[in-house]
Amino acid sequence: MNKREGGYRKMAMLSNDWAEALGAEFRKPYYKQLYQFVREEYSKAVVYPPADDIFNAFHFTPLREVKVLLLGQDPYHNEHQAHGMSFSVLPDQKDIPPSLQNIYQELHDDLGCDIPNNGYLKKWADQGVLLLNTVLTVRAHQANSHQGKGWEAFTDAVIHAVNAQERPIVYLLWGRPAQSKIPMLTNPKHLILKAPHPSPLSAYRGFFGCKHFSQANEFLKANGVEPVDWQIENI
Numbered sequence: 001m002n003k004r005e006g007g008y009r010k011m012a013m014l015s016n017d018w019a020e021a022l023g024a025e026f027r028k029p030y031y032k033q034l035y036q037f038v039r040e041e042y043s044k045a046v047v048y049p050p051a052d053d054i055f056n057a058f059h060f061t062p063l064r065e066v067k068v069l070l071l072g073q074d075p076y077h078n079e080h081q082a083h084g085m086s087f088s089v090l091p092d093q094k095d096i097p098p099s100l101q102n103i104y105q106e107l108h109d110d111l112g113c114d115i116p117n118n119g120y121l122k123k124w125a126d127q128g129v130l131l132l133n134t135v136l137t138v139r140a141h142q143a144n145s146h147q148g149k150g151w152e153a154f155t156d157a158v159i160h161a162v163n164a165q166e167r168p169i170v171y172l173l174w175g176r177p178a179q180s181k182i183p184m185l186t187n188p189k190h191l192i193l194k195a196p197h198p199s200p201l202s203a204y205r206g207f208f209g210c211k212h213f214s215q216a217n218e219f220l221k222a223n224g225v226e227p228v229d230w231q232i233e234n235i
Contacts, residue, residue, distance in 0.1 A: 034150030056084030
């Protein structure tokens with residue numbers, strides 16, 4: 001097994017409470033097929049994120065700590081960007097992706113946050129913001145190349161697990177693919193916030209001005225939950 005494949009043996013290894021919540025998924029036929037597909041992809045192509053980073057969203061944000069679920073779609077597919085959390089890029093990546101630039105602009109307009117010089121969102125994850133993509137791997141420079149291979153079933157199980165939590169949780173659903181999950185979100189204790197995607201193609205259709213960050217914090221505070229400090233510091 002070469003180095004690119006190496007982390008792939010960890011594909012069924014979640015060390016915190018996600019292991020119990022998702023354990024049954026690892027034993028299902030679709031996951032066996034997904035495992036084989038992605039392992040083969042890592043062996044013959046450049047795939048992002050690095051295999052050791054596929055499950056970072058779960059490592060950084062245990063299920064019991066989730067207070068916000070921010071749903072993305074596909075990992076970034078250019079070099080030195082994706083590291084297992086939706087919208088986030090590695091700390092030494094100087095080019096902030098356009099969608100994240102627009103997220104920062106909305107944070108500035110909504111909460112007065114300063115726009116930082118990096119796109120590393122681990123501070124959010126550490127506070128209970130689950131940065132989940134619906135597909136967790138992608139071939140380099142080939143957007144959506146791992147769609148329809150099984151990741152969607154796995155991340156649907158993640159969403160079901162969050163929906164089952166009997167405490168206040170906010171869903172930030174930007175764009176139609178994210179909003180297609182709304183029928184799964186049945187818990188009356190949770191808040192669903194919808195807006196167009198922050199992509200430059202759609203941000204001006206209603207993402208700018210949606211005030212989701214202040215709305216999320218107001219909901220959390222009203223329910224006795226510590227709000228999120230959304231300010232990402234400069235590096």
